[in-house]
Amino acid sequence: MARRALILIEDTRTNGPVFVQAARRLGLHPITLSADPAQHDYLAAESIETIRVDTDSLDALIRECSQLRAAYDIAGITSAREEVYATVGKLCRYFDLPGPDSASIERCCDKFTQRQLLAAAGAPIPAYRLVANAMEVESSAAEIGLPVILKPAVGTGSSGVRLCRTVDELVEHTTYLLGGKYIWRSSPRMLVEEFAQGPHYTAHIMGNEIIGIEASDFGPPPHFVAREGIFPAPLTDDEHERIADVSLSCLRALGLGWGPTNIQLRWTKRGPVVIEVNPRLAAGPRLIQLAYGVDLATEHIKLVIGEEWDLRKRHSHTAAWRCLLPDRDGILDWIDGDSRAAAVPGVAEVKLDVKPKTPIVRKGEVRDSLGYVIAVSTSPPRAETILQRAVDLISWSITPFPTTGGEEQPVALNSPHVIEAPAPLD
Template sequence: MARRALILLEGHRSIGLLYVKAARRMDLHPITLSADPACHDYLAAEGIEAIRVDTDDLDAVIRECSQLRATYDIAGITGFSGADESVYATVGKLSRQFDLPGPNPTSVERCCDKFTQRQLLAEAGVPIPAFRLAANATDIESAAADIGLPVILKPALGSGSSGVRLCRNIDEVAEHTTYLLGGKHIWQSSPKILVEEFVQGPFYWANLMGNEIIAIGAGAFGRPPHFVFREVTYPALLTDEERERIADVSLSCLRALGLGWGPTNIEFRWTKRGPVVIEVNPRLVGGADPQLVQLAYGVDLITEHIKLVVGDEWDLRRRHSHTAAARYLVPDRDGTLDRIDGDSRAAAVSGVAEVKIYVRPKTLIVRKGDYRDRIGHVIAASPSLAQTKAILQRAVDMIDLRITPFATVGE
């Protein structure tokens, strides 16, 4: 009998290895198809079968999967995005091609284009920020004046907060416009920029599987103008009424966008008018979140997602109720990372679930204002929020991070 294989399109620096390990526990053989397997370190480190193929070329990926079927029983197909979320639409198309469970590719494509997403949500009456689409500097300046400062400028396509910035005055609008359109930002297609109202209030997100809300988390960002997470906590401190309102709006988003198969991540700001939807992502959230959900509730989102992908019955029941939180290590300056240690001491603190450093000493640190700025994390869990926060702070205080700034001209 042919070995059952799980096809993974591309990789992911925070959750890719977790998918591989979960697949192996389920007696599935993980195979990664990637345009550049070498950029996913864990593939070689874990001895994972990887095949180089242009994952933007649907026909090429179909041919590769067809060849693999001669050796393996392909049980399911899923994948991850880097800067280009079209991978999820490709997963949907492949799943239909090979008669496997998967998301609706049309719904995913509409959702990944943030302008189209905004239009569909607005038509359905879902609360969202005021927005305009722009393709050049004149359009951007006009939209910012129309909406009123401050505004958010972001690419209509992309993920991980890449290219997203808060612009508090017209000079910052001009500066970020030059960045986005002047060749520094890498575009997957013709430039399309969203100019959005800056909605203020506590930041939350809901993790759904199918039509069921599994967990609601809370996040805190570093200093503006960028949106780089510093801390993430599960569960978010909400009243029953607030949770119910977030649940209602979440389900409205699924209906408006034609989603509801597999994982969805929906981001909110809580305002005077209640939850305002910042973004809907047709995928499982990355970072430390899957581990935090498992620590807080005992639900393994990754394993349950794989079960869905291969046609097995999932189990989303909560096993317990704890508080789990992650603190991300984010440099406060550019320069050379001279030292980062104390992680083993931090990991030994009672209640700490994981300490992970993503970079090595002597790495050059050049902040980009997105998820790539994070160089490590600490995860802690306990029965209470206060205890978890105390554990987290004690562990983080043990980590010694030293960066020597780059020499300036004339020094």
Template sequence: MARRALVLVEGGPWGCGLLYVQAAQRLGLRPIILSADPASTQYDYFAAERTETIRVDTDDLDALVRECSQLRETYGIAGITSQEEEVYATVGKLCRHFNLPGPNPVSTERCCDKFTQRELLAGAGVPMPAYRVAVNATEVESSAAEIGLPVVLKPTVGGGSSGVRLCRNADEIAEHTAYLLSGKHIRLPSPTQRKWLCSPRILVEEFAQGPLYWADMMGDQTIGIGTGDFGPAPHFVYRGSIIPAPLTDDEHEHIADVSLSCLRALGLGWGPTCIEFRWTKLGPVVIEVNPRLGGAPGPQMVQLAYGVDLIKEHIKLAIGDELDLRKRHSYIAGARHLVADHDGTLDWISGDSRAADVPGVAEAKFYVALKTPIVRKGDWRDCIGHVIAASSSLAQTEAILQRAVDLIDWSITPFPTVDE
């Protein structure tokens, strides 16, 4: 009998890709990664797992179909999935071609366009910040004037806060508009992003002020609601997060109800969804709906808090197995994100093993190697590591995290100036 395989379309840098590989192996599956660039250093961390990677244009559905058809000559393909938003709609199409469980590609594609998402949510009466869409600098300026400063500018496609910035005056609006229109915020263009480059659209949004929350969903079930905080403006780079968030029963129910409204409005409800909110004076308003799991270390925190392995359950869903979303315990899990404070070359970094030895710490991890050039982008790429911990109380978890972070240090030598 052919061994059962799980096909992962792209593995994802520093995120949950390795966790998907390990979860697949625990389920007795052989993980096989299809990637446009398997030789990239972002896949170095799969080496220890001896994961098979195959080069294929992951933007080309026909090429993916051909590759999977060839794999079926050797393996029984149990499921196809991904943790990357950029290819998730394509994964849905691939699953339908092979009659495998998967996300609705039409709903996923609409959700990944932030303006289309906003329009669908607004039509369903879901609470959101005021917004406009603009295609040039003049329209961005007039939209910001209509909404009122400050505003948040973001591209209509993309994730990880790439290209997202708080703009407080006309100069910042003009500067960031030019940056977005140049396309410099795009890392590896997906088909949707290439389409955006040909006809760029910018979302201009009211700055919703208030605490940040997110809901982790699987199907139509709210698994947990967390809270976090960002580093200094104008960017939105996570510094810390806690799950479950300290909410009253009524507040928790309110967010869960709005989350379900989002799923209905967008035609989602299969598989994982991560929904971000700000709690304003009007209550929770939706900042973004992501038709995927939240990025690392979110899934690890959910598992520490509740004993629910969202990655394993996502894979089980993709291969047609029955889910088990029962909560096995209740702890307070937290994370501290290690973020570089200036650009330069990473000379040394240490303390991860000492931090990992602190009682209550589940993981202390660096993402970058020595001598790596650090060039901050104002998004998820600015994080160079994280520490995760859990305990029975919020105060204790925060104390554990602080004790661990205090043991970690690094040195970044600034790049030489022009004069130097």
């Protein structure tokens, strides 16, 4: 009898390993198809069967999966990466497997089309304009009024997203996006959007069910790099209901409702405003597992292979997280304290994503993070106290890149404070 396999198309740094582990727990053999397997360092470490293939080509993926069917019983095909999720839907349809609707995914991943559909359905969204050149950027910003958000119409991980508070900042970011430094996956199309101000929330959804709502915050502007968050968010019943109602209306407007979705919102003076709908698991389903005992990666894979999922909560705790964000570019001399942080009672996970001697070049996106810490407890204040205690034990040193003024000296950091330790702790 052929071995049951789960095909994973590409992955993400956070959720890729989670999908692999969940597949194995379900008795499946994970196989990753990737255009560049070397970029996923955990694949070799976990001895994951990996095949190099052009994941932008549906025909190439169909040929590879057809060949794999000669040796395996392909139970399902999925991905943790939004950029290829529409292709996953097409593959599932070709091989008669459960999967997302590719047309709905494609509409959702184009932020302009998403905005149009949400506006037509009456969903609360920021004012927006689609632009393609510097003149349109400037005139649209003038119509909406500064400050505005300028971002690519297609993209993930906050890449290319910036708050522009002045005309000079607007010109600077427009030049960056259109001047050859930003890498476009398609023809350059941008959105100028009203800056919706207020606390940030993410609704985590499976199918048509709201699993929970997370509160989060970002690093310093003008970028939107995730810094910290807590799940579930401390909301009143009325606030929770309003966010849930708006989120479910987004699913209907966009034709979603199969598998995972995460919806980002801001609570503004007019209530919840939809910032973005993402047809995938948010980074870090571990939070929900710690807080509620629901393993969304496993339940998602059950859906993918045609089994019944179980979204019942096993308990009710609070999980809090913090990303380790550098405050400068340079060479990472050392980073230390992760083992001590992991030993703090209540700390569920500590992960460092970089190694010493790595060049640190901040781009104002999710990959700027050096790692993260997650803590869990029975109450929000206790979880946040545990988290802070653990983060305070982690420190690092970054030597700024040399400047014309002479050789820079290393600076040791403990996010977000500067400390004076010039060498790693024992």
